[in-house]
Amino acid sequence: MAIRRLAEEERLSGAVVANGLVWLAGQVADDASLDVEGQTADILRQIDALLAEAGTDKSRLLTVTVVLADIRDAPAMNRAWDRWLNPAAKPARMTIQGALVDPRWRVEITGVAALP
Template sequence: MPIQRVHPGPRMSEMVIHNDTVYLAGQIADDGSTDVESQTRDVLRQIDELLAQAGTDKSRLLTATVYLADMAGFAAMNRAWDGWVDPANTPARATVEARLAAPEYLVEIQVIAAR
């Protein structure tokens, strides 16, 4: 089976598709000057766009890993997440506190979805 790499760069591809599985790289907000909830909404919008490019959507999510710069933002992240996730098709999810690539980023989300 072929492997399709979408938006490849020198270190990583933004998305990789193999068979009927779509792997997204961790997504961060376009604007790092906003709060956790706003950054989460922006990240989820980006995930929607990438999944659509791959011919799938959030109802087909298999797993999600949420990285928070500070677990104090957990409730704010969940407000955005709960308004976005398909309640009939929730993925397996882990949320961890981690130092992100730059201090302005408060949340990063990586997902795997089926097509």
């Protein structure tokens, strides 16, 4: 089985492609000064780019986990999510609250997508 690692950094890969699937690392905003809605939009842009590099797109997302630093930010996160989401291809999704590594980050998103 071939394994491809995309957007490699010091400690992790942004995504790993293997066995017909794309596993996304937890994606955080490039600009931590944005509000929750802006950070979410930035993360979703990054996810689009990683999925494209892997050879797939958001319509093939199977599952997504959203971690919010404060669960009360869910409505703001959902505004960006709803603008981005393909309503004909909604993934299974879980949204939880958790402490993020950098206190400026308000949102982290990970998921798994299928290749065509």
